[in-house]
Amino acid sequence: MTSLTGKVAVITGGGRGQGRSHAVALARQGASVAVCDIDGQYPTIPYDMTRDRDLAETAELVKEAGGECLTFTADVRDPRQVDDFVAATVERFGRVDILSANAGVWAFSTVAETSDELWRDTLDTNLSGVFHAMRAVAPHMIAQQSGRIVATSSMCGRRGTPNIGAYTASKWGVIGLVKAASVELGQYGVTVNAICPSYVDTPMINFDGYHRMFRPDLDEPTHETSEQVVRTQHTLPVGSFPARYVTDALLYLVSDGAAMISGTALDVTAGMSAQWSA
Incomplete structure (x- = not known):
């Protein structure tokens, strides 16, 4: 693995889950x-969202891993807050070499029943939030003539997925944005890629509503009963898997070994992608 000594990584949605895993591994x-996350709850989102205490825990884990850590409370829906986060990073560390545009939310709803509020919250976080972060770091990477940008898409950005139409639309949009940005930024030595995970074991999928989505036939569905369904969708014999496997993909994409990879979407799906991609 390429040493990242002297590099500076910016991570949105770094309070827990995949973002936290990325932060610790990069350290x-x-x-x-530098990690940012929200300290609050959208009324449209059915699981507990991140709080400042989560950011503080990420910072401690990064320090235990031997790295310096800047934490910043920011809502990626607001471009000014993202700009302030990146500016604080440059002020603290002097540069930006890596962006993990990772912040995301989801909620269960058919297209016909999706509220304007849920649509806006999902697209503004999952797609506009990625755009805000890319736009904020791009001038610094252009000036340096180097950089690595990795955006978090999803298996839902690869196929039509029922009952989460807003989320699916946002993740397809991320891949399109990645491809456009990779064309624009390639001349400056900046690579831009996406990661498309399937079921990752994080707080976003460990709540009652998620289990009921998979097993509406049960009065009291559990993590194990939803995992029974997930395992049927993976070709490898696993259910939801730890975030570290997604992090391994990110570490590859920011390494010297991936210097010639840009504009692509890398599936991390325990084989599920065999069902839709050539």
Whole structure:
């Protein structure tokens, strides 16, 4: 694995889950890390969202891994807050080499029943939030003539997925944005890619409503009963898997070994992608 000593990584949605996993792993490879996340709850989202205490825990884990960590409370729906986060990172560390545009939300709803509020919250976070972060770091990477941008898409950005239409639309949009940005930024030595995970074991899928989505036939569905369904969708013999497997993909995409990879979407799906991609 390429050493990231002297590099600076910016992560949105770094309070827990995949973002936290990325932050700790990047620190272990020598990078200084800046993480942001929200401190609050959208009324449209059915699971508990991130709080400042989560950011504080991420910072402690990054320090334990040997890295410096800047934490910043920011709502990625607001471009000014994202700009302020990146500016604080540059002020603290002097540069930005890596962006993990990772912040995301989801909620269960058919297209016909999706409220304007849920649509806006999902698209503004999952797609506009990625755009805000890319736009904020791009001038710094252009000036440096180098950089690595990795955006979090999803298996839902690869296929039509029922009952989460807003989320699916946002994740397809991320891949399109990645491809456009990779064309624009390639001349400056900046690579831009997406990661498309399937079922990752994080707080976003560990709540009662998620289990009921998979097993509406049960009065009291559990994590195990939803995992029974997930395992049928993976070709490898696993259910939801730890975030570290997504992090491994990110570490590859920001490494020297991936210097010639840009404009692509890398599936991390325990084989599920065999069902839709050539």
